[in-house]
Amino acid sequence: MTAEKILDLKGSQVHTVRPDTTIITAAKDLRSETIGAVVVSRDGETIDGILSERDIVHALADHGIECLDWPVSKIMTRDVKTCSSKDPNLSLMALMNLNHIRHIPVVDNGKMIGLISMGDIVNRRLSEVAADAKAMREYITGTA
16 A cells, blocks of 8 residues: 555645644644644645644653743754655555654655555554455355
8 A cells, every 4th residue: 555545545634834833722733633743834735844742742841831832843843754655655654663753744746745644554554454354254254
C-alpha cells in the first residue's frame, strides 16, 4: 500500500495553523479535532513546520505556562520529514521510526496533498492483515 492509497481511504484534509497562531490556540485545535499534530503553513499549501502534542509538552516542561501565549513558530519542528504519494507504507514506517516522528506530510510537485500518521498506517495494515486472514480461511474451508 502506498501513501496515495492511505490518503484515498482516510481523506486528504490537512489541519494547518499559521506561524503566528498561539500555542494555546493550536492546542485547542488539536483537542477539538482529536489529532496529534498540525502543519504550520502561511498559505495552507507550503510547509513552514509541524507542531505536535509532544512539542507542546516539551515547551510546557521547559518554560511553564507562559509559553502558551507564544507563536507556534517558536517551538515548531522546522526540519519536517515528508514523503511522496508513491512511497510504500513500509518506507513511511521506517522513516517515522528512524526519525522518532508520528506524522508525515505527503508532498507531490512541491505541494502538500495530505498528512499521514503512524495510526493511519497501522490501521490500514491491520485491515490488510484481516482481509488476508479472511481470504485464507475461505480458501481453506472452500467458501471462497
